[in-house]
Structures are given as structure tokens and as C-alpha cells.
Amino acid sequence: MGNIINFEVFRALKKKSFWIASITPLVFILLVLGIEYFSTKSATNNAAQQEQAFSATAKIGEFDDSGLISQQLVAAQHITVEQNKDAGIAAVKSGTLDAFFYYPKDPTTMSIEVYAADTGISLSPPYNAAASQLLHQSVVSDVSAAAKNDQAVQILEKSPAVTATTYKNGVESEGLASVIAPGIFAIAFLVLYVLLASFMISSTAGEKENRTAEMLLTSIKARTLIAGKIISVFILGVVQLVTLAVPLLAVLLLFPQQIGLPAGMTLASIPLNVAPILFGALFFVAGLLMFTGLLVGFGAMFPSATEASRFLGVAIISAFLPIYAFQNVVNSPHTLVVTIFTYFPLTAPLTALLRNAVGSFSIGEALGSLAVIIAGAIVAVWFAVRAFRYGAMEYGRRVGIKELLR
């Protein structure tokens, strides 16, 4: 099998098309991040506008120990002044307030503290930016006073740090940050599936086109060959992920705020919870294995990669279907459509990855969905082996499912 993996991986790595496919998404992402970087100022203005927009609907309180916050701005933005820090936090925990901003005595050396209700991934407003912006606007609103105050001058020069704490049902939650680690598996799944789908199909269809299938099948067992090809797909996936992740990680480390990460969020502050990460990894591997098996099997059934590729769209759409129900998957995980998506093999991987990331999965549901995906993966790999074993020598025609099951 090592021989197959070695051959498959290196011949793919030698192809320009592989590197073009790997680097193109990176170029696009870096382009978007670049635009984000150069529009930081307008983003600041947007944050202010957003703050005003949601302060009209959200209930926000503040307590100022720095003496820098303009009470006129506070009143204008319908922000309430709490009695003290503890009262503000208690109000958020009890649900009286949506968010509470605490400004410490010296914001240049101490972080602004934001306490907010955890409203889920899709509805999280930019409280951190709003808290920071309120301080900035307060200082700007009285320039003559600010000029005599060292703290104010420093705040104008550099935005102060902000730390955020979120609460769900009165208990501290990890908020948006907790989504990141398990969410990476969902993103990796989507990216790899799109990048590798045509490679999966051509890995077997190519053997038919090249007329090498017969020589291979007399030299190696079909299941060893398919296993080698699937492992090769995974290795190439890792190469593509590393190609994408390393430059992005560098950008995140070097310019976290400039590219729009929430203020105060660093790589070190991302929570690493074992269970969601473990489930994410399992959903990712089993899901990718299932679709790899399916596409490798399609490749063996059809006389050419071109013909097999006609079914590529169907395979990709079925995997991506949960995206169309994203709001439900995230915010209403127990609706009928999400339940169906969770346990239907073709939609289960992405649904499970998303629900696992946002924490809307019970252990029982996660195990149930994982069982479905693993069963789907086993069937798909079995199908791929059978399709290659019995379809690879049918050079000029498509092999029907009935023939494979005979």
C-alpha cells in the first residue's frame, strides 16, 4: 500500500493544477483580509454606527471608574449607568441587561471589561468594539480636556484592550470563542471536500482511462488499492490544509485586530474543549471518508472522469445542503429539517460539524449522528471497492448499481 500512497501523492504534488487549486483559495482569503486591513478606519466608524443601531434595541449598561466616559454620549445612546461593577454584572446574569461595559481606573494599562448575554454565533453583536468606541468618542468629544490628560492622549493613539465575558442562563459561557476550535473542522471539511472532490473521482476514473486497472487488479487487491487511494486523498488534504492554514495563522498572529478579530481575542484565549474537538475530528474524518468512498466509487463506475464528474455537483450539493438551513442548524437545532439533516448520511457530516461547533448537540445526538456517518463511510468504501473490482474493466460503458450488487 505504501507504494500506491507514494505514487499517488507524489504524482499529485508534481502537478501544477494541484498547487493552483491549493493556493487560489489562500490568495482570495488573503485578498479579503487585506481589504479588511485597509478598511480598519471605516470599520471603526461602522462599529460606532452598529453600536448606535443596536443600542437602540439592546439594553446596555455601563460603570465608569476612569472618569473619561462622556455622560452626554451615554445618555444619547440610551445606555444606563449602573450602581457599580457587580451590579452591572448581576444585571447581565439575570437578563435585565444585554450587555454591561466596565471602564477601569486606567484603561491604558487595564482592559475594558465587557459582560454580555451569550446570544449564539449568528446574533452576537460587536459589544467589544462598541465599548471601545464609547471610550474613544468620549475622549474625542472633549479635546481640550483630553490634551491635558496623559491617559486620554494614549487612548487616542492606541485603542485600549477589551476583555469579554458572556453568560448563558446566568452561567459564564465561552461565547463565540468556544465555536472556533471545533468550527475549524467544519471549515476544513468544506474546503477539503471542494478542493479534493475532482481528485477523488479521477483517482479511479483515471485508471480506467489509462487502461491500467487490469494490471493493477492482478497485482494488488482492490481493497488495498482503494485504501491506498483514500489515504492518498487524506494526505493531499493535509498538504492543502497546511498550505492554507500556515499563512492564515501567521496573519492572525501578526494582525489580529486589523483583520477584524474581536478586540481582546487572541489565539491563546481560544478555549480548547476536549469533547467538541474530539467529536469534530471524528465527524471530519468519517464524513470525508464517506464522500471520498462515494466519489472514488463513482469514478470506477463511469468510463471517464468527465462522465463521472457530471455527478460531482449532486455529491457536493448534498454535502452542502445544511448550509441552506444554517440559521435553523445553529439556532433551532430541534426542528424537523435539522433532525433529518442530522441523521441522513449525506447531510449528516456538515450538520454534525456545525451543531458540534455551536454546542447545540447533546452527547446522545452526537453519538447517533456519528454512528450514521461511520456506517455511511463503511458502505461508501465497500461500494468503492466493489465498483473498482467489477467496474474498472468495463472500459467503454457505465456499470449499473444493480450489476455491482449482484
Added chain:
Amino acid sequence: MRFGPKEVVKDLSFAVHQGEVFGLLGSNGAGKTTTIRTLLSLFEPTSGTLLINGKRYDPSMAAMVGYLPEERGLYRNEPVLDTMVYFGVMHGLSRSDAKKRVLAYLERVGLGDKAHERLISLSNGQQQKVQLGVTILHEPSLMILDEPTEALDPVNRSLLMNIINEQRGNGATVILVTHRMEEVEQLCDRILLLKDGIRALYGTVDEVKNTFGTTVIALTYNGTLPMNNKLYTITKQLPHYAELAWREGVTVDQVLRFLAGAPDLHLTTFDVRRPTLNEIFLTLYK
């Protein structure tokens, strides 16, 4: 062997002896390739068994078999060396040994400078040499060559013949699937001829000729060939060539003396020969 309602090979039984060149013959669709694919476990037989050294073929036996399939091809976009080493390793060679053998083979067939070129950049004849190299690189003890000379140019055909002879000299067994009778006459010790999936001929070339053919007088001439129903019948006649079957009780000498004295006939050659396999083949397929 049955594909759906169609029985492709029926009641077939044969043995190939170690060290011989065995010809599996028949016209297109006779069941030759199906028999080979079943022998190599690519097809499941509907009933019966085909064994190599007493065992059903399994890819773990790949090191002892060199198979040149009827439908053949290689990775056209890959370098020659990588492709050949890949198949060499698959047939049980170590990577370094495979590389050594590939380079030696390429030198031998005049492709030493093409090792790092992509197959697609090679001519058809050069690709055929590479294909052949993949089949014999691991020095298999059993070579199964399905229509090996099909689409080969004369140079490669001669190369293949030499290689088959060489492998046979080294003790290898060769199963040659073909419908080219001249190759069979040159190379094969024993043959099996399939007709519509049924064994029509089986045995050594001599046995087959003795059993299924009639010895004839072949002559070339100028002038007019006389009829003589007491001595012979003309079985084949062209403007300057004829084949005669002599009557029972008549000797070849009598026929020769008669023809030598015939007016308006000048004999150029007079030969007594057994029928060729091609003739037997054509007779069977009439």
C-alpha cells in the same frame, strides 16, 4: 463461464506444463480473454476452477506472474521511470532493485535517455516497449500475454519474440493468447483453440496437425495443370500455385511422374507438406 444469459466459455478443461509456450487461440469473441481473466481471478467462474500451481490466483502471487492484458495502457502523464518502478514494486521488487532493472531494460531497448520523460511524449512503438518492460521486469515464472503483438511494429514484434524465447530459455512458462497463427507455429509447444467458447483443438502442434489436417502436395507451375481423378483431386488452385490431395493407394511418386510428363505444364516446385495452423484454423471456422 456465463455473463447473464450468455454462456461465453463452456466445459473447458486444459493444462499448461511448466516451461512450455502454450498458445490459447481463437477468433475474436471465442472466449480467450475471458478464460485468462478468469484464470487471474479478475472474473469469478460460474462453475469450475482455474488453478496456477494448484492454487486459485491471488494478487499475492503477482511476483510470479507477468500479465500483458489485451486492454493495456500506462500513466501517460507520468515519467517512464516512475511508472515502471511503480509496477515493479507492485510485483514484489524493492524500489532500488526495480529502478536498477528499469534503467538496464531501457538501455537494452534503446530508451535509456527517455527514463525521465513523460510517457505521452514517447512514440507508440516506444510506449509498447515500456509496456513490455513492465510485464517482464520482475522476471516472472509465468507470462500471460494477451494479443501481445497486436498493433506492434515489426521491430517491437521481433523484440517481443526474442524476449519470449529468452524467458522460455530461463525456464518461464508462457501463455500466449493470439489469433496470429504464424506466431503460434514459431513459438508454441502446445495449443488450445477455442471456438465459440468450446475447446475445438488441444494438444501439441504436431498432434493437432496430424489429427485435424491432411498432408497435401503443394506445387508451383507454369502452363496448364491437368485433371486426373484417378491420381489426385485439386483442393486449391491459383494461377501458378495448386494443392493436390492424392487418392488412397496412390503414391506421391506416381503423381510426380504424371505431372512431370504432362504436356503444357512446367513444374517450378513440388513439395509435400502438412497443413499450416492457419489452414486448420480457417477450416474449423468455415
